[in-house]
Amino acid sequence: MDAGPDRPVSTAADIVRFEGVSRRFAGHAAVDGVDLAIREGEFFALLGPSGCGKTTLMRLLAGFETPDAGRVLLDGTDIAGLPPHRRPVCMMFQSYALFPHLTVAGNVAYGLKGLPRREAAARVEEMLALVKLEGLAGRKPHQLSGGQQQRVALARALAPRPRILLLDEPLAALDRKLRGETQGELTALQRRLGLTFVVVTHDQDEAMAMADRLAVMQAGRIVQVGAPRQVYERPASRAVAEFVGEVNLLPRDGGGWLAVRPERVEVHGAPAPGSLAGTVREAAFLGDRTRYVVDTAEGRILASRANTAGEPPAPSGAPVWLSWPPEAAWDLPA
Amino acid sequence: MRRDRSGLAALLPYAWLLVFFGFPVLLVARLSLSDTALAMPPYAPRIDWSAGVAGLRAFLAGLDLETYARLAADRLYLDAYASSLRISATATVLLLLVGYPMAWGIVRCRPRLRSALVLAVILPFWTSFLIRIYAWIAILKPAGLLNAVLGAAGLPPVDLLNTEAAVILGLVYAYLPFMVLPLYAVLERRDERLVEAARDLGAGPLRAFWTVTFPLSLPGVAAGALLCFIPMAGEFVVPDLLGGSEPLMLGRVIWTEFFANRDWPAASAVAIALLATLLVPILLFERQPRRVLG
Numbered sequence: 001m002d003a004g005p006d007r008p009v010s011t012a013a014d015i016v017r018f019e020g021v022s023r024r025f026a027g028h029a030a031v032d033g034v035d036l037a038i039r040e041g042e043f044f045a046l047l048g049p050s051g052c053g054k055t056t057l058m059r060l061l062a063g064f065e066t067p068d069a070g071r072v073l074l075d076g077t078d079i080a081g082l083p084p085h086r087r088p089v090c091m092m093f094q095s096y097a098l099f100p101h102l103t104v105a106g107n108v109a110y111g112l113k114g115l116p117r118r119e120a121a122a123r124v125e126e127m128l129a130l131v132k133l134e135g136l137a138g139r140k141p142h143q144l145s146g147g148q149q150q151r152v153a154l155a156r157a158l159a160p161r162p163r164i165l166l167l168d169e170p171l172a173a174l175d176r177k178l179r180g181e182t183q184g185e186l187t188a189l190q191r192r193l194g195l196t197f198v199v200v201t202h203d204q205d206e207a208m209a210m211a212d213r214l215a216v217m218q219a220g221r222i223v224q225v226g227a228p229r230q231v232y233e234r235p236a237s238r239a240v241a242e243f244v245g246e247v248n249l250l251p252r253d254g255g256g257w258l259a260v261r262p263e264r265v266e267v268h269g270a271p272a273p274g275s276l277a278g279t280v281r282e283a284a285f286l287g288d289r290t291r292y293v294v295d296t297a298e299g300r301i302l303a304s305r306a307n308t309a310g311e312p313p314a315p316s317g318a319p320v321w322l323s324w325p326p327e328a329a330w331d332l333p334a
Numbered sequence: 335m336r337r338d339r340s341g342l343a344a345l346l347p348y349a350w351l352l353v354f355f356g357f358p359v360l361l362v363a364r365l366s367l368s369d370t371a372l373a374m375p376p377y378a379p380r381i382d383w384s385a386g387v388a389g390l391r392a393f394l395a396g397l398d399l400e401t402y403a404r405l406a407a408d409r410l411y412l413d414a415y416a417s418s419l420r421i422s423a424t425a426t427v428l429l430l431l432v433g434y435p436m437a438w439g440i441v442r443c444r445p446r447l448r449s450a451l452v453l454a455v456i457l458p459f460w461t462s463f464l465i466r467i468y469a470w471i472a473i474l475k476p477a478g479l480l481n482a483v484l485g486a487a488g489l490p491p492v493d494l495l496n497t498e499a500a501v502i503l504g505l506v507y508a509y510l511p512f513m514v515l516p517l518y519a520v521l522e523r524r525d526e527r528l529v530e531a532a533r534d535l536g537a538g539p540l541r542a543f544w545t546v547t548f549p550l551s552l553p554g555v556a557a558g559a560l561l562c563f564i565p566m567a568g569e570f571v572v573p574d575l576l577g578g579s580e581p582l583m584l585g586r587v588i589w590t591e592f593f594a595n596r597d598w599p600a601a602s603a604v605a606i607a608l609l610a611t612l613l614v615p616i617l618l619f620e621r622q623p624r625r626v627l628g
Binding site for chain 1: 527530532536537550
């Protein structure tokens with residue numbers, strides 16, 4: 001019944017726990033009674049629309065905000081009193097926040113003040129190799145491309161060997177093509193280092209592609225936590241279902257909905273037992289798939305079908321019959 | 335049509351500079367190459383326009399560097415130079431020490447209070463500069479406000495008026511807005527996320543300030559220092575009112591030569607030499623890399 005995660009999730013202990021954490025700004029609760037556990041060594045995503053509090057939650061972990069209520073535990077200890085520079089947590093800022101007056105090497109070395117000079121130099125070299133920026137050590141940030149700046153920011157945040165790496169919208173400033181590449185590189189890097197990554201993003205594809213587990217946030221609260229597949233296939237609420245992908249909601253007698261994802265809806269040219277009759281209102285050919293909008297007695301239903309050879313798409317206005325496997329539909333409370 | 339007008343608008347400042355800066359400087363330069371004469375105006379040679387090219391040639395032949403040679407040989411002028419530059423430099427350092435924390439403090443306030451404080455910085459401009467410097471005489475004179483306060487506190491009186499310290503104090507007071515405003519401008523534009531990044535990477539508040547905020551504010555430091563150092567080096571009013579006979583600064587040398595000794599060439603040569611000296615820091619400032627501000 002329960003869809004398993006598509007990647008093995010480590011069974012290691014929790015590295016971070018938020019316990020009833022709230023943070024208010026001028027009366028408005030940006031983070032509202034959040035309970036959340038992040039496991040050691042996992043790639044965790046905080047997913048939500050802008051203004052949902054995900055960035056504030058991350059800043060609470062980095063130490064730039066202090067909770068008005070609740071506790072933030074790192075390895076079981078309350079870190080409320082620790083200023084940002086005493087926390088073994090490093091952050092890659094959304095706009096990278098590279099120091100414009102320092103070279104690439106200077107930026108990466110900034111967090112290595114406690115190390116002897118030779119060791120720090122070796123670490124800088126190691127980090128630049130890790131992000132494939134050897135040879136650019138002497139450049140200033142403004143002489144780098146956006147992708148290179150992103151790598152410097154990553155190297156700089158990893159250099160002090162933090163217990164947790166926070167990434168604030170790490171791919172937002174990159175162009176589309178680079179984004180796909182970087183996404184793969186980040187996950188590969190996380191696997192290789194075995195480090196806990198916590199990424200904040202508003203992009204569900206990004207979160208699902210990278211994260212071992214994700215938390216969906218809405219209006220300062222965590223509405224669902226789970227593996228990407230679990231959250232996608234069994235969203236806990238209508239809001240989550242609608243935020244993570246597209247969903248058809250069919251009203252149920254006595255309230256609530258029956259939910260089914262468009263890609264699970266089958267489109268037949270002839271009546272089938274238990275199918276729902278309708279008329280194609282719109283058929284959009286999208287290359288790899290065709291997207292149907294079908295008017296039925298139950299309301300408008302979206303269907304997304306892969307364009308496999310030998311199956312001509314039903315034209316607009318054609319009568320069709322829709323069905324789905326029983327396990328593809330689930331109940332959502334009102 | 336529009337383009338023509340905008341071209342004119344761009345030329346306007348240059349025309350202004352030429353008329354109100356270029357010509358006067360040329361005039362002073364020409365004066366500095368002349369000799370004093372018992373005439374009105376009191377210098378020679380003058381161009382005899384009626385003689386045409388020959389007159390111009392005779393005029394050019396009459397110009398020489400004699401006045402500069404006299405300046406270089408006279409300890410009085412050299413001392414005035416040295417004390418002018420020393421006093422300006424000291425006052426500039428003090429202005430930075432006072433102005434930077436002030437600008438930093440203002441920038442850290444909430445926006446409403448911030449604009450009120452900036453207004454307070456420029457408020458002294460509403461009253462006459464001369465009156466404000468006279469007020470310092472009342473404060474610093476032997477039976478003045480300062481000694482009254484010191485006496486009330488049971489401390490020995492100080493005799494500051496007509497000393498170098500009084501001049502420096504007056505300069506710091508008079509030029510403070512010119513130091514605070516450029517510093518405020520550069521600090522106000524600072525990127526707070528850079529400080530957060532520094533804190534995140536293990537820097538305490540102090541280290542984050544010294545390694546990030548301060549280096550990035552250096553263009554403002556340079557602008558403020560120039561804006562104060564250059565006019566202070568030629569300042570006349572403050573040393574004249576608060577300095578008495580000592581120390582001798584160039585502004586007063588120029589005044590004395592011009593009005594008391596009626597030696598216009600000497601006054602001009604002192605002014606030109608000062609101008610040449612002050613070009614050095616300006617050129618250094620122009621050459622510094624500005625990319626940092628992005």
